[in-house]
Amino acid sequence: xxxxxxxxxxxxxxxxxxxxxxxxxxxxxxxxxxxxxxxxxxxxxxxxxxxxxxxxxxxxxxxxxxxxxxxxxxxxxxxxxxxxxxxxxxxxxxxxxxxxxxxxxxxxxxxxxxxxxxxxxxxxxxxxxxxxxxxxxxxxxxxxxxxxxxxxxxxxxxxxxxxxxxxxxxxxxxxxx
Amino acid sequence: xxxxxxxxxxxxxxxxxxxxxxxxxxxxxxxxxxxxxxxxxxxxxxxxxxxxxxxxxxxxxxxxxxxxxxxxxxxxxxxxxxxxxxxxxxxxxxxxxxxxxxxxxxxxxxxxxxxxxxxxxxxxxxxxxxxxxxxxxxxxxxxxxxxxxxxxxxxxx
Numbered sequence: 001x002x003x004x005x006x007x008x009x010x011x012x013x014x015x016x017x018x019x020x021x022x023x024x025x026x027x028x029x030x031x032x033x034x035x036x037x038x039x040x041x042x043x044x045x046x047x048x049x050x051x052x053x054x055x056x057x058x059x060x061x062x063x064x065x066x067x068x069x070x071x072x073x074x075x076x077x078x079x080x081x082x083x084x085x086x087x088x089x090x091x092x093x094x095x096x097x098x099x100x101x102x103x104x105x106x107x108x109x110x111x112x113x114x115x116x117x118x119x120x121x122x123x124x125x126x127x128x129x130x131x132x133x134x135x136x137x138x139x140x141x142x143x144x145x146x147x148x149x150x151x152x153x154x155x156x157x158x159x160x161x162x163x164x165x166x167x168x169x170x171x172x173x174x175x176x177x
Numbered sequence: 178x179x180x181x182x183x184x185x186x187x188x189x190x191x192x193x194x195x196x197x198x199x200x201x202x203x204x205x206x207x208x209x210x211x212x213x214x215x216x217x218x219x220x221x222x223x224x225x226x227x228x229x230x231x232x233x234x235x236x237x238x239x240x241x242x243x244x245x246x247x248x249x250x251x252x253x254x255x256x257x258x259x260x261x262x263x264x265x266x267x268x269x270x271x272x273x274x275x276x277x278x279x280x281x282x283x284x285x286x287x288x289x290x291x292x293x294x295x296x297x298x299x300x301x302x303x304x305x306x307x308x309x310x311x312x313x314x315x316x317x318x319x320x321x322x323x324x325x326x327x328x329x330x331x332x333x334x
Contacts, residue, residue: 033225033268033269033271035269036265036266036267036268036269036270037267101238127238127242128242130242131242131243131246131267132267133267134267134268134269136225136226136239136268137226
């Protein structure tokens, strides 16, 4: 019994070390919040279009789709942009954009300058659609299934690895792309 | 004005100006009772982009949006609880500065008390053990006394 007590510090150390190993894994970011929206119905939104048709939940429902919140003032969005271009040109995924708290002319200029990966873009000037989705920093990307339920959320710019290992397989499973 | 009086005035103004200006005038509700409720709720909600500031104190855009949403819900006739729930539904319980009590937060709520109890219990056992262990040393034997006397003499001489 008493001998066992001497093992306690060792056990404590192992527990702590194990936690550190876990927390040091690449890709572990303590600032990323788990989304409470996963598997819930996507909030209703109906936004005017940046050029041409607007987008709404009812309009997109029926087939899985991907919504990307972006803004011209957002630096990480530019980092993510080439990946989005590839996704739309090579993989032809149903990608829709929501311009979050951005002036329409600025969003338009961004898309003319760097290319437009979106099938349609909605204007969310006051950030209300973002608020309903639980957006707390752009870019954020949501995968919505055919019944209109959110299945996956990516906070911050997606990486090529996340796209290959998570987004594309999930989208395929849902019967999209 | 004398310098000392002047600096006292300045100090008083600085104290008053504190954190009151995050809530912008155009956000405030006309009904003072509703506004007071909104203020008291928003001091308990975390701003998600500047974590560990309340949305009441934060100047971040997101904090402004959440304050506006909160006031909208209150005006629409929500109870305090319903209004808070509307925000928790979007951002999760992380927005609550005081976490709710449920199985996942039991350790958070009671862990410190359990640790304290363990530490006190351990300390108590250790103290008792120690007081039992302090026995009086046996008196010196005849041989020891002779050796001691010899050593003392050596030292003194």
